[in-house]
Amino acid sequence: MTYWTNKVVMITGASSGIGKGVALEVAARGARIGLLARREELLKELAGEIEARNSKAVAATADVRDAQAVRAAADRFRNELGPIDVLIANAGIGTSDHAVELAPEHAAKVIGINMLGAVNSVAAVVPEMVERGQGRLAAISSLAAYRGLPKSAAYCASKAALSSYFESVRIDLRNTGVDVTIVHPGFIKTALTAGREAKMPYLMELDDAVKKIVAAIEKGKKTYAFPWQLATIVRASMLMPTSLYDWIVHRNSFRE
């Protein structure tokens, strides 16, 4: 028996990268998985891969910006797999726009997916979790949530909002049996970081990152930032005078 045995886990952004990796990992540890993303073919392929390993998975196509579609997907998972024990709100997109070129529609898209998409996902599961008196909400935020970074205004804003939102949710849900884990990863090798020429400090292999994320959820951590080297630098930067922070970070863009 593991923490994941017979748990029903809903994962948004499950068609690739971290979401797919976490789905395979927790399925291997005995969970039944509700897979949500927009690319149907990839989700079906992944569901097949999980079923071939003797676990159960259901694929539901939805855009996390569509609250009704997310709720319908969660209903399908509940009907076919059982009550949802863990939500992993992972769906997200990256950006690399200089502030001068950042179109408001693009910023709205990033915030719509990365932040409001997670709100839609929580809304689709939390009333039932509270009613049952058990459940865990996990958010895949980012170390980019802590301070602004160059060419990342929309992304940093979306992740800062996401982390604050989940922190508030955690406080509201105190004593309900439903807890929250906010994960702040650094750079991980996925489609989101592929093709970037800029130097990404402490860039991690996907498998290593997946194991750390799964362990943090399993241990019931309230927040978890990794890799520790970059997390320490980011935390130290929060104590830095603003002008020094701006000078250092301006010289070290992580995006072209």
Ligand SMILES: NC(=O)c1ccc[n+]([C@@H]2O[C@H](COP(=O)([O-])OP(=O)(O)OC[C@H]3O[C@@H](n4cnc5c(N)ncnc54)[C@H](OP(=O)(O)O)[C@@H]3O)[C@@H](O)[C@H]2O)c1
């Ligand atoms: N890679 C990193 O270095 C890194 C670091 C910190 C945090 N993160 C965060 O980790 C999460 C996963 O990213 P990743 O690196 O694994 O990138 P990825 O491989 O590009 O995965 C992103 C996932 O989000 C889904 N998605 C995007 N827009 C969606 C929408 N509107 N509705 C539903 N699903 C949507 C994608 O599926 P479809 O396109 O099929 O919909 C895909 O499954 C993101 O929130 C990202 O911000 C990544």
